[in-house]
Amino acid sequence: MDATAIEIMKTAFPYGQFTEVLDTVVIDVPEDKLHGTLARLRNYPDLDFSLLLDVTAVDYLHYPGHTGDRFAVVYTLRNWKKNRLLQVKSRVADPVKGVVSATDLWPAANWAEREVFDQYGINFKRHPDLRRILNHWQFQGHPLRKDFDIENRQICLESDSLEGPIKERLAQNGVDESTIKDINTEVMFLNLGPSHPATHGAIRILTALDGETILANVNEIGYLHRGFEKTAEQRTYNQIVPLTDRLNYCSSMLNNIAYVKAVESWMGIEITERAQFMRVVLSEFYRIQDHLVCLAANLVDMGGLTNYWYLYNEKEASYDFISRLTGARLTSSFTRIGGMYRDFYEGWEVDMENQLKDIEKGISDCLALVLQNRIVHERTQNCCAFPGETALAYGFTGPCLRASGVPFDLRKDAPYYNYEAFDFNIPVGTNGDIYDRMMVRFEEMFESMKIIRQAMKMIPGGPVFIDNKRIALPSKNEVYGNIEALASHFKLIFDGIQVPKGEWYDSFEAANGELGFHFVSDGSGQPYKCKVRPPCFYKMGGFHEMVEGEMVADAILNLGSINIIGGELDR
Amino acid sequence: MALGLEAKLGDNVLTTKLDAVVNWGRQYSLWPFIFGTACCAIEFMSAAASQHDISRWGAEVVRFSPRQADLLLVCGTISYKQAPILKRIYEQMAEPKWVVAMGACASSGGIYDNYCTVQGIDKIIPVDAYISGCPPRPEAVLDALMKIQDQIKGESLLVDRHKDFKGMLD
Ligand code: SF4
Numbered sequence: 258m259d260a261t262a263i264e265i266m267k268t269a270f271p272y273g274q275f276t277e278v279l280d281t282v283v284i285d286v287p288e289d290k291l292h293g294t295l296a297r298l299r300n301y302p303d304l305d306f307s308l309l310l311d312v313t314a315v316d317y318l319h320y321p322g323h324t325g326d327r328f329a330v331v332y333t334l335r336n337w338k339k340n341r342l343l344q345v346k347s348r349v350a351d352p353v354k355g356v357v358s359a360t361d362l363w364p365a366a367n368w369a370e371r372e373v374f375d376q377y378g379i380n381f382k383r384h385p386d387l388r389r390i391l392n393h394w395q396f397q398g399h400p401l402r403k404d405f406d407i408e409n410r411q412i413c414l415e416s417d418s419l420e421g422p423i424k425e426r427l428a429q430n431g432v433d434e435s436t437i438k439d440i441n442t443e444v445m446f447l448n449l450g451p452s453h454p455a456t457h458g459a460i461r462i463l464t465a466l467d468g469e470t471i472l473a474n475v476n477e478i479g480y481l482h483r484g485f486e487k488t489a490e491q492r493t494y495n496q497i498v499p500l501t502d503r504l505n506y507c508s509s510m511l512n513n514i515a516y517v518k519a520v521e522s523w524m525g526i527e528i529t530e531r532a533q534f535m536r537v538v539l540s541e542f543y544r545i546q547d548h549l550v551c552l553a554a555n556l557v558d559m560g561g562l563t564n565y566w567y568l569y570n571e572k573e574a575s576y577d578f579i580s581r582l583t584g585a586r587l588t589s590s591f592t593r594i595g596g597m598y599r600d601f602y603e604g605w606e607v608d609m610e611n612q613l614k615d616i617e618k619g620i621s622d623c624l625a626l627v628l629q630n631r632i633v634h635e636r637t638q639n640c641c642a643f644p645g646e647t648a649l650a651y652g653f654t655g656p657c658l659r660a661s662g663v664p665f666d667l668r669k670d671a672p673y674y675n676y677e678a679f680d681f682n683i684p685v686g687t688n689g690d691i692y693d694r695m696m697v698r699f700e701e702m703f704e705s706m707k708i709i710r711q712a713m714k715m716i717p718g719g720p721v722f723i724d725n726k727r728i729a730l731p732s733k734n735e736v737y738g739n740i741e742a743l744a745s746h747f748k749l750i751f752d753g754i755q756v757p758k759g760e761w762y763d764s765f766e767a768a769n770g771e772l773g774f775h776f777v778s779d780g781s782g783q784p785y786k787c788k789v790r791p792p793c794f795y796k797m798g799g800f801h802e803m804v805e806g807e808m809v810a811d812a813i814l815n816l817g818s819i820n821i822i823g824g825e826l827d828r
Numbered sequence: 829m830a831l832g833l834e835a836k837l838g839d840n841v842l843t844t845k846l847d848a849v850v851n852w853g854r855q856y857s858l859w860p861f862i863f864g865t866a867c868c869a870i871e872f873m874s875a876a877a878s879q880h881d882i883s884r885w886g887a888e889v890v891r892f893s894p895r896q897a898d899l900l901l902v903c904g905t906i907s908y909k910q911a912p913i914l915k916r917i918y919e920q921m922a923e924p925k926w927v928v929a930m931g932a933c934a935s936s937g938g939i940y941d942n943y944c945t946v947q948g949i950d951k952i953i954p955v956d957a958y959i960s961g962c963p964p965r966p967e968a969v970l971d972a973l974m975k976i977q978d979q980i981k982g983e984s985l986l987v988d989r990h991k992d993f994k995g996m997l998d
Contacts, residue, residue: 392944393909400943407942412996413908452863452913454892459865459910480910481865484942500939506867550870569877576874586874587867587963824866 258282258341265303270294278761279522280671281333283344291330291347292357298334298343299362306334306343307649308665309359311790312369313775314349314377315760318403321779326350328379332359332366333762333775333790337649337665344762355380358387365652368798376401376486386422391479391827393417400487401786407487419463419475426473427465430805442467447809451480455558455813458823460797462812469808474801478794481823489787493753494520494594497787502588504789505825508547508768510539510583512825513592515765518673519774520594523761524754528723532596533674534716538609539591541705541712545616546572547768547820548656548698555695555817556627559636564623571612571619578608594754595729596722606713613706620702637692641803641815644689651799655770655792657819660697661689667766678715679708691811694818728754753782762790769793769820791825847984854898854924855977856886861897863917866904868931868963875966885973894920899976900953901969905933906946915997918953924989926979927955928972932962952997954990 263282267275273294274285286294298306310333317323328349335342349356358381359366370381371390378399381387389396393413398405423446427437437444445466450456459480465473485504489497501516502509514536521528528536549572556564576586581602583589591598627633643653645661658665666683668676684700686693722729730749735742758780764773770792777786796819803819804812837843862872876882876890891897894917906914918927929949932938935958937947949955956979957972983989 405943409943411908411943413912414997415912416909451910452917458869480907480913481905482907482909482944483866483905483940484944488940488942503867503939506870550873566878569873570879573874573877573879586965587870 258343259339262304262336262339262341265301266298269297269301269304278759279763281342281344281762283346283760285346288347288350288356291345292359294345295332295334295359295362298345304336305338306336306341307646308335308337308654309333309363309365309369309650309652310335310654310764310771310773311775311788312359312366312373313788314373314379314401315777315786316377316401316403319779320777320785321758328352328377330356330373330379331775333773337663337670340670342671342762342764349379352377352379355382357382358384360384363652364650364802365795365798368794369652372794375399378402386425388422389479391482393479400484405487407484407491416461417477419461419477422475423463423465423473426475426801430473432465432472437465444472449813451477455816457554457817457821458826460816460821460823460826462800462816464804464809464812466809469810471804471807471809471812474804474812476797476800478797479827481827483824483828485828486786486788489784491783493782494756494784495753497784498592499588499590502590503824504791504828505547505767505769505772505793505822506587507550507822508543509587509589510543510591511547511765511767512772513589514540515767515772516774517592517594518765519761519763519776520756522763523759523776523778524594524728524756526595526723526725526728528596529720530717531600531719532721534712535597535601535721536592537674537676537679537712538709538716541708542575542609542612544705544768545702546575548702549616549619551817551820552623552695552698555814556623558813558817559633561626561633564626567619567623567626571616574615575612578605578612581608593722595725596720600721609709609713613709616702617706620699624699634692636811636814637695637818638690639688640691640811641807641818642688642690643799643803647802648689648799651802652795653770653799654795655766655768656697656701657689657694657796658770659683660686660693662687667764667771671764673765679711681705681707691814691818755780755782756784764790767792769822769825770796772825789825789828791828793819793821793826797821797826843985850985851980851983855980857889858885858887858899858926858973858976859889859891859897860887860899860901861891861894861917861921862901862903863914864901864903865906865910866933868903868933871963871966872901872903872930872969875969880966880970882970882973885970885977887973894918895922897921898925900925900927901930902927902934902949903930905938905940906949906952907944908946909944911946911952911997914949915952915995924983926957926976927953928957928959928969928976929955930959930969930972931964932960934958935960938962946996952995954993954995 326348332345375389394417449462451459451461461477501512504512553565553568583591645663648661681704731742756778773790775788779785929935
């Protein structure tokens with residue numbers, strides 16, 4: 258972060274302790290100053306941290322050498338215009354009493370704090386709706402606490418009725434009990450999901466309708482909560498790579514890369530040039546894949562099945578290339594800390610170029626059906642529009658934020674892997690409606706292809722893995738041939754790569770937006786904590802605001818257009 | 829899987845002939861309900877798309893109402909939060925019905941051996957075919973479909989399947 262910003266903050270928060278970790282500034286503040294600090298960070302024009310990225314907590318129960326309060330909460334903030342990344346951290350003296358909620362500052366805090374409450378049992382005072390979010394309502398205990406046993410399985414006998422929350426939401430929107438019952442305006446409750454073709458996975462959307470118009474909406478997630486974070490605490494760093502495949506499974510490689518990048522930046526590993534270019538090529542290729550699936554599904558919801566074939570066939574064809582490279586179709590697990598699992602195969606350039614040509618054709622065929630199509634226009638334009646400011650307040654990032662006219666993209670604003678060397682544009686929308694969200698995705702695919710073609714020209718030769726015995730596995734020849742290599746192989750597999758003690762946050766522009774990882778390491782081969790900042794969690798958190806006042810059929814399209822992927826949403 | 833006839837006819841040549849005709853019909857017009865929750869559902873999408881084309885087995889009429897379907901394809905991880913819903917969907921399907929567990933998660937919990945994941949859907953509902961893989965290739969889905977077709981061939985109107993299955997939520 259720039260020195261001026263740090264100066265301003267140091268004068269504004271004399272009680273805070275400042276540290277710099279990677280490109281993040283961390284301010285440690287006393288518990289009673291937490292809310293005040295956050296409020297000033299949000300509201301001071303020269304600080305302007307308009308984006309709340311994530312809220313999480315750390316349980317220091319088993320952390321070596323830790324004294325004092327067991328829990329701490331961490332708020333991760335960003336000023337996207339000036340590329341300032343900040344974490345505000347505060348100890349929590351008593352989890353039952355908790356800390357003051359930040360929901361009044363950023364609505365994004367609503368779901369984020371619910372998750373902390375659910376996973377760590379930390380209370381947030383003045384939070385409007387502090388319920389469990391990922392785990393079911395009959396669940397006992399808080400899974401991410403260190404004294405919670407990972408095998409403490411708990412059966413859920415029936416789903417939550419959600420009657421309370423929807424009534425409350427109706428009241429907030431000015432519909433009182435008598436209107437609900439009045440015969441002329443009788444409100445109908447309609448439940449979509451969690452098993453419904455339009456929910457694209459397992460999400461539950463409960464709406465209160467007047468005719469077809471949505472008066473109030475509440476959503477329940479967590480149906481695909483698979484305990485990623487708890488499981489990751491029991492794996493070595495490289496063993497987590499396959500778990501990251503299954504976060505956003507439409508673009509598994511992006512998660513692989515984001516994850517290893519986060520670990521590498523902390524360890525100060527500079528991967529080889531070739532590996533960097535490989536990661537760029539593959540990131541952009543997978544970004545295209547992700548957008549293809551999203552748009553295909555979105556257009557099916559609109560009734561345009563032909564588009565599904567046009568777009569999905571290209572995805573299917575891409576699997577040929579992907580499986581030739583990685584050995585798997587969907588779950589690639591292709592990165593390792595320190596480089597790539599292996600190099601491109603011989604002749605990949607031709608395959609890639611053919612793929613790109615086919616994809617271009619598929620997209621153009623689809624666009625020919627969509628661009629001038631009046632039905633598409635009328636169903637998507639000015640529908641579920643979300644202004645830029647609101648989108649930021651809800652923590653939107655990625656294509657959905659850009660569709661609302663905010664040109665924030667980490668590849669431009671905080672470039673990594675030589676992104677500054679490529680010539681590409683960031684498409685932005687104007688209205689933030691469904692149409693813009695779709696079109697931004699279409700345009701982004703063309704931009705990604707541009708990047709891939711440039712990177713293919715620039716990619717240098719050389720190794721794809723760093724030469725460091727503490728990180729890279731020795732070759733099989735050596736393992737079978739000499740005892741040192743055998744011992745080092747054994748240690749790297751069993752104990753894992755030793756990651757220095759500390760806490761850090763690192764982010765990556767994934768297909769859906771900013772994918773961040775917040776790690777706490779105790780110096781061993783397994784992370785003490787590994788928290789994902791999933792882009793679509795925050796989009797879903799703003800869903801009710803997008804659809805209230807719209808028709809129920811539009812809500813379906815809207816859900817498709819924000820591209821919710823269960824694995825990433827619920828982890 | 830009663831049609832109501834067997835009470836009158838019992839086990840005789842008419843019912844066995846009827847079995848053959850009915851089973852033949854059922855085999856080649858399975859209507860699947862896709863209970864897709866996670867990554868495996870994306871591979872089902874591939875199985876349904878042009879290249880693998882599930883319609884070659886007569887099972888392309890994907891239904892999203894359990895009342896219209898007779899093949900429940902569970903594609904993806906089932907969490908404890910999801911379990912009561914899966915059971916409800918299964919119960920809403922009319923007999924005769926078959927269940928396929930697609931992928932490691934649905935079959936056994938897969939890589940998720942933890943507090944929130946059901947260790948195989950057969951803890952909740954009876955399963956007829958399991959598909960290994962994480963995720964299975966689309967061809968494996970087609971293979972499971974053929975297994976179900978084979979199984980149907982040998983079934984009889986007189987025998988009720990899974991009458992005394994007791995799951996975790998029963
Ligand atoms: S079996 Fe593998 S691919 Fe299928 S749902 Fe489970 S984790 Fe995903």
